[in-house]
């Protein structure tokens with residue numbers, strides 16, 4: 001199937017409450033343009049340099065989401081245009097984003113990444129750290145007027161065990177539900193987005209099911 005067919009099939013299968021981020025990392029601009037021409041306007045990338053190159057080349061009505069782990073010294077390269085940063089996992093990083101956003105007179109939306117998987121390799125905060133950060137930034141306190149924490153992001157363990165994945169998504173959803181000011185719950189990728197939606201995801205990040213394997 002073509003990128004267009006894959007995209008449209010997934011898009012029409014999603015509930016209207018769920019936003020689709022087309023994860024285009026490693027893929028050439030021609031592939032992204034195929035999705036763009038089929039109506040997709042939100043793309044997710046995990047490397048700032050690659051995202052910036054694509055941003056420069058592509059139409060300006062695209063919303064670019066950074067879904068990868070962000071190094072604080074690289075925030076400046078995307079602060080002019082990035083629309084949502086999914087993987088914020090420290091107050092230090094949030095402060096850097098705030099500072100760079102201020103230089104462009106912008107408010108950058110951010111998601112805090114919560115650690116829910118059993119794998120050691122996945123980044124993220126625990127619930128106490130989340131609460132501390134939310135408390136620090138609430139209502140633009142502490143000079144944090146140029147970021148807005150709009151929700152949470154999490155990645156489940158990479159496993160065939162659906163019960164495990166459900167348990168992890170349920171955990172993230174229950175943390176999300178404790179914070180009524182948060183509106184976006186980014187969970188679910190190609191292999192597990194259907195489960196994620198059952199468990200309350202409002203934003204899915206889908207790459208290989210649209211663009212093919214990497």
Ligand SMILES: *Cc1c(COP(=O)(O)O)cnc(C)c1O
Pocket residue numbers: 023025046067068155188189190191205206207208209
């Ligand atoms: C690559 C990636 C995705 C998409 O993965 P697929 O399995 O290709 O859908 C989603 N989220 C993050 C954080 C990723 O790095």
